[in-house]
Amino acid sequence: xxxxxxxxxxxxxxxxGRSLQVTAVSARDPKKARDLPLDGVRWVDSAEALAEDDxxxxxxxxxxxxxxxxxxxxxxxxxxxxxxxxxxxxxxAHHGAKLDAMAxxxxxxxxxxxxxxxxxxxxxxxxxGLAANSVTRxxxxxxxxxxxxxxxxRETGNDFESVLKEAQGLGYAEADPTFDINGIDAAHKLAxxxxxxxxxxxDFPALAIEGIRHxxxxxxxxxxxxxxxxxxLGYAERQGDRLDQRVFPCMVAKAAPIASVEGVFNAVxxxxxxxxxxxxxxxxxxxxxxxxxxxxxxxxLARGARLATFGLGARDLVHLQPLDPGRRRGAFYLRLTVVxxxxxxxxVSAILRDQxxxxxxxxQRGRAPExxxxxxxxxxxxxxxxxxxxxxxxxTLDCMIEPPRILPIAEF
Amino acid sequence: xxxxxxxxxxxxxxxxGRSLQVTAVSARDPKKARDLPLDGVRWVDSAEALAEDDxxxxxxxxxxxxxxxxxxxxxxxxxxxxxxxxxxxxxxAHHGAKLDAMAxxxxxxxxxxxxxxxxxxxxxxxxxGLAANSVTRxxxxxxxxxxxxxxxxRETGNDFESVLKEAQGLGYAEADPTFDINGIDAAHKLAxxxxxxxxxxxDFPALAIEGIRHxxxxxxxxxxxxxxxxxxLGYAERQGDRLDQRVFPCMVAKAAPIASVEGVFNAVxxxxxxxxxxxxxxxxxxxxxxxxxxxxxxxxLARGARLATFGLGARDLVHLQPLDPGRRRGAFYLRLTVVxxxxxxxxVSAILRDQxxxxxxxxQRGRAPExxxxxxxxxxxxxxxxxxxxxxxxxTLDCMIEPPRILPIAEF
Numbered sequence: 001x002x003x004x005x006x007x008x009x010x011x012x013x014x015x016x017g018r019s020l021q022v023t024a025v026s027a028r029d030p031k032k033a034r035d036l037p038l039d040g041v042r043w044v045d046s047a048e049a050l051a052e053d054d055x056x057x058x059x060x061x062x063x064x065x066x067x068x069x070x071x072x073x074x075x076x077x078x079x080x081x082x083x084x085x086x087x088x089x090x091x092x093a094h095h096g097a098k099l100d101a102m103a104x105x106x107x108x109x110x111x112x113x114x115x116x117x118x119x120x121x122x123x124x125x126x127x128x129g130l131a132a133n134s135v136t137r138x139x140x141x142x143x144x145x146x147x148x149x150x151x152x153x154r155e156t157g158n159d160f161e162s163v164l165k166e167a168q169g170l171g172y173a174e175a176d177p178t179f180d181i182n183g184i185d186a187a188h189k190l191a192x193x194x195x196x197x198x199x200x201x202x203d204f205p206a207l208a209i210e211g212i213r214h215x216x217x218x219x220x221x222x223x224x225x226x227x228x229x230x231x232x233l234g235y236a237e238r239q240g241d242r243l244d245q246r247v248f249p250c251m252v253a254k255a256a257p258i259a260s261v262e263g264v265f266n267a268v269x270x271x272x273x274x275x276x277x278x279x280x281x282x283x284x285x286x287x288x289x290x291x292x293x294x295x296x297x298x299x300x301l302a303r304g305a306r307l308a309t310f311g312l313g314a315r316d317l318v319h320l321q322p323l324d325p326g327r328r329r330g331a332f333y334l335r336l337t338v339v340x341x342x343x344x345x346x347x348v349s350a351i352l353r354d355q356x357x358x359x360x361x362x363x364q365r366g367r368a369p370e371x372x373x374x375x376x377x378x379x380x381x382x383x384x385x386x387x388x389x390x391x392x393x394x395x396t397l398d399c400m401i402e403p404p405r406i407l408p409i410a411e412f
Numbered sequence: 413x414x415x416x417x418x419x420x421x422x423x424x425x426x427x428x429g430r431s432l433q434v435t436a437v438s439a440r441d442p443k444k445a446r447d448l449p450l451d452g453v454r455w456v457d458s459a460e461a462l463a464e465d466d467x468x469x470x471x472x473x474x475x476x477x478x479x480x481x482x483x484x485x486x487x488x489x490x491x492x493x494x495x496x497x498x499x500x501x502x503x504x505a506h507h508g509a510k511l512d513a514m515a516x517x518x519x520x521x522x523x524x525x526x527x528x529x530x531x532x533x534x535x536x537x538x539x540x541g542l543a544a545n546s547v548t549r550x551x552x553x554x555x556x557x558x559x560x561x562x563x564x565x566r567e568t569g570n571d572f573e574s575v576l577k578e579a580q581g582l583g584y585a586e587a588d589p590t591f592d593i594n595g596i597d598a599a600h601k602l603a604x605x606x607x608x609x610x611x612x613x614x615d616f617p618a619l620a621i622e623g624i625r626h627x628x629x630x631x632x633x634x635x636x637x638x639x640x641x642x643x644x645l646g647y648a649e650r651q652g653d654r655l656d657q658r659v660f661p662c663m664v665a666k667a668a669p670i671a672s673v674e675g676v677f678n679a680v681x682x683x684x685x686x687x688x689x690x691x692x693x694x695x696x697x698x699x700x701x702x703x704x705x706x707x708x709x710x711x712x713l714a715r716g717a718r719l720a721t722f723g724l725g726a727r728d729l730v731h732l733q734p735l736d737p738g739r740r741r742g743a744f745y746l747r748l749t750v751v752x753x754x755x756x757x758x759x760v761s762a763i764l765r766d767q768x769x770x771x772x773x774x775x776q777r778g779r780a781p782e783x784x785x786x787x788x789x790x791x792x793x794x795x796x797x798x799x800x801x802x803x804x805x806x807x808t809l810d811c812m813i814e815p816p817r818i819l820p821i822a823e824f
Contacts, residue, residue, distance in 0.1 A: 004544060004686050007685075007686075008544060008545070008546055008685070008686070011546055011611075012543075012544060014611070014724050014725070014728045015543050015611075015723055015724060017720075017725065113541075119684075119686070119687035119688065119690065120690060121536075121537055121540070121541025121542065121690075124533075124536060124537075124540060124541045125533055125536075125537070125541070125692075128533070128536060128540075128708065128711070128712060129525075129533025129536045129537070129708055130533065130704065130708065131424075131427050131707075131708050131711045131712075132416060132420060132424060132703070132704045132705075132706075132707035132708050132710075132711060133420070133704055134420055134423055199423070199426070199427075257672060257673075257693060260669060260672055261669075272531075272704060273419075273420070274416050274419075274420070274531070274700040274701070274703055274704040274707075275531035275694065275695065275700060275701045275704035275705075276531065276694065276695045276698075276700065276701060277694060277695070278531065278532060278533075278692065278693070278694035278695075279692070279693045279694065280537075280690065280691070280692045280693075281669060281690070281691045281692075281693075282687065282688065282689060282690035282691065283687065283688045283689070283690075286688075288686040288687060288688065289686070289687045289688060291544070291686055292542065292544050292545055292684060292686040292687035293544075293687075294544075295543075295544030295686075296540065296541055296542065296543050296544050298544075299540070299543045299544060300540060300543075303718075303719065304716075304718060305717060306715075306716060307715065308429075311427055312426050312427060313426075313429065316426045
């Protein structure tokens with residue numbers, strides 16, 4: 001961000017209508033070598049002190065983490081009446097409601113464009129660009145690491161573990177990739193998007209989260225055959241006074257625009273009752289995109305913008321109860337690892353029929369009597385609860401070698 | 413727009429933090445039957461009178477046309493210190509510089525989100541979301557009618573005229589489609605995007621404009637074979653103190669995200685020096701999307717936003733000279749209708765070689781000695797002027813039956 005402020009200084013000042021000055025900086029280790037334009041910038045030992053610093057008009061928090069110094073700094077800055085710009089998705093996802101109330105009381109803006117989807121201005125799109133719409137759904141590819149891994153698995157046919165190692169080598173996955181591949185990072189972002197889209201109090205603990213660790217090369221190959229791509233989606237839909245918000249790997253039809261979003265790119269789709277469907281796609285991470293978003297927030301502040309954190313006054317946010325997971329409706333993909341013997345399909349079909357689930361397609365590649373084969377089924381739309389009951393029964397069949405694999409099929 | 417304001421009234425007022433009241437309306441024929449919520453709204457005979465109306469805080473201009481009532485109303489409203497929201501691309505493209513200066517003097521905002529790409533908030537994206545970036549290129553599919561026609565031509569194999577008729581029947585093309593298919597509508601929008609992206613004084617007369625009337629079913633089929641789609645692009649690129657801005661049909665690699673934007677959808681790609689490439693896609697026209705954009709502008713005003721028309725103060729806009737068309741660089745597609753006889757390819761190759769143009773591929777479908785055949789060539793990157801010289805020579809060859817068809821190949 002410091003580099004961007006220097007590189008595009010003239011342009012930023014003309015667009016802001018004023019000069020932006022970096023007056024003070026703090027970091028855990030001030031001695032660490034940094035290739036940054038820090039001449040004449042005052043170093044502060046304790047980041048929290050910036051909140052009380054009279055020379056500071058706006059605090060930019062790029063520390064990360066949902067607690068500790070980041071939280072104290074942001075809280076104290078808002079209390080002191082200073083606007084805050086942050087790139088910290090965990091902080092906003094976990095403490096958004098409280099921080100919003102503090103910003104509201106102090107009459108200052110809490111900006112967080114860089115917290116979701118990197119350089120893509122999706123916060124501005126939802127909070128301002130689509131403000132005239134009642135949003136019905138918002139979903140997207142919110143984690144570049146997972147999308148890179150799924151893309152590489154499809155392109156190479158390799159399995160998850162080997163592709164993850166390669167991604168780590170290339171710098172597309174962290175040494176400890178847990179937050180990314182378990183879906184937590186995407187979930188932080190989705191919680192923020194859902195609150196913005198539906199004007200609801202942010203409710204991170206209500207999210208259902210599943211990562212990509214169990215997506216196999218087999219599933220990816222079958223998806224391709226059936227006309228789908230597997231994507232890790234963040235998905236939020238309002239159903240009356242209920243909110244369905246979750247992160248999960250799922251099948252997306254190849255023709256859907258979001259299916260073509262590959263590699264480390266992110267994309268978000270918003271459906272509004274007036275505008276229809278809008279998709280925005282771009283780099284979801286990296287120093288340049290993040291700085292682009294942070295500085296856009298600073299320019300907005302310099303231009304005099306003053307916006308409610310989630311687009312509504314803190315008191316106007318509604319509380320939406322989570323949708324009962326069993327009530328979700330949709331089509332599903334089932335992969336069964338079974339012993340190839342007569343009657344298997346008949347047994348499975350009967351179980352589905354008993355749960356009033358209608359099959360859309362069935363695929364068995366090759367024949368191998370009394371050996372292990374893969375049988376893949378897709379269903380028409382059904383209720384999650386019915387599918388779960390059917391799968392529990394299918395799992396008990398004699399011929400089953402492994403637990404059934406289930407992936408939802410998205411309908412866009 | 414009136415319908416949207418009524419349908420989403422509660423939501424819009426909560427997001428605006430205030431009530432939005434339609435106080436007065438004017439239209440050419442007040443007696444025309446309208447299925448609109450107009451109870452209690454005052455009718456004004458002359459639209460221009462709204463500019464002087466004390467009960468009017470903001471003027472919304474949805475008349476259209478670059479002159480006449482629309483221009484007078486917008487000018488008088490800005491002079492009277494009233495912010496203006498307009499959906500009128502022709503007005504902004506032709507008079508943007510003058511109107512910007514007037515808004516600047518009066519200290520009010522001229523908003524025009526609905527003027528470009530319908531419901532896609534591309535004005536906000538460029539003016540605010542990417543404000544920290546020096547933009548290098550901005551381009552897009554800006555006319556839904558043309559994109560629908562090109563998509564339908566590819567899907568059906570039918571020629572331009574018959575697909576146009578069908579599009580008119582479906583309401584995707586107007587009875588007089590000139591402005592759309594000749595590229596004028598896209599050019600209005602591109603001029604606005606270029607000014608926003610590069611902070612340059614809007615210069616509509618400088619645009620080079622070519623429509624889709626001459627795109628043939630043959631070209632579309634060859635494009636497909638060669639791995640391309642034909643799209644009508646609005647394209648603007650800054651090269652030093654020169655601006656290359658134009659609207660033209662061109663070949664886009666199928667793998668480019670913009671190639672998958674089909675039918676009446678619009679999309680805009682912006683490349684920034686910090687963020688990289690961002691694409692936004694959505695419905696480019698229609699009552700709902702247009703109203704969504706107009707009301708988003710109204711909500712911004714209600715929230716207290718005050719922005720320079722093109723993102724910079726009127727005096728800070730630079731003047732960029734148009735790039736000499738001969739200096740454009742790029743690859744090209746050439747389709748030659750020739751008599752099939754030995755030596756044709758040798759003659760053409762020699763002419764290209766003399767202009768230092770390197771061939772990338774050559775394709776002749778079938779053989780028919782002394783009959784008419786199609787020969788298709790693609791070149792590597794070259795300067796436009798060299799290609800024009802080569803094509804002029806090729807056109808004089810004895811074997812040529814029709815003038816050569818040329819289409820640029822976009823590099824994204």
